[in-house]
Amino acid sequence: MGLSGGEILLVILVALMLFGAKSIPEIMRGIAKGMHEFRKAADEIKEELNRSSSGIVDEITELKNDVERQVQTHIQQPLSEIGNEIQKNVATDIEQSYTNIEKDVASSAEAALKDPDEEEQDKVQE
Numbered sequence: 001m002g003l004s005g006g007e008i009l010l011v012i013l014v015a016l017m018l019f020g021a022k023s024i025p026e027i028m029r030g031i032a033k034g035m036h037e038f039r040k041a042a043d044e045i046k047e048e049l050n051r052s053s054s055g056i057v058d059e060i061t062e063l064k065n066d067v068e069r070q071v072q073t074h075i076q077q078p079l080s081e082i083g084n085e086i087q088k089n090v091a092t093d094i095e096q097s098y099t100n101i102e103k104d105v106a107s108s109a110e111a112a113l114k115d116p117d118e119e120e121q122d123k124v125q126e
Contacts, residue, residue: 019027
């Protein structure tokens with residue numbers, strides 16, 4: 001809410017009529033001093049709020065870091081260990097399957113390459 005030039009002039013004229021020309025400078029000094037004190041108090045309040053809020057921010061940051069450490073310790077490490085165990089088991093199963101397939105292929109190839117006479121001899125021997 002700003003005052004226009006005409007409104008300021010009206011306020012000055014009313015002040016002159018009410019207080020007289022001699023007391024106006026004294027009143028203005030009082031108003032200026034009051035405004036200075038008000039600004040000083042407002043600045044002090046801002047500083048206090050900044051100090052207290054920075055303490056809160058530090059506490060929140062510390063709490064966040066603590067939660068991250070807890071998550072790392074109690075969730076990520078066990079999951080990583082489980083993942084490693086699963087990976088080992090899958091690798092072992094794949095190796096065993098591969099070995100079994102190799103054996104089956106080798107025995108099938110061996111059986112296919114045998115002479116029919118040898119097969120009959122094997123059957124007779126059994």
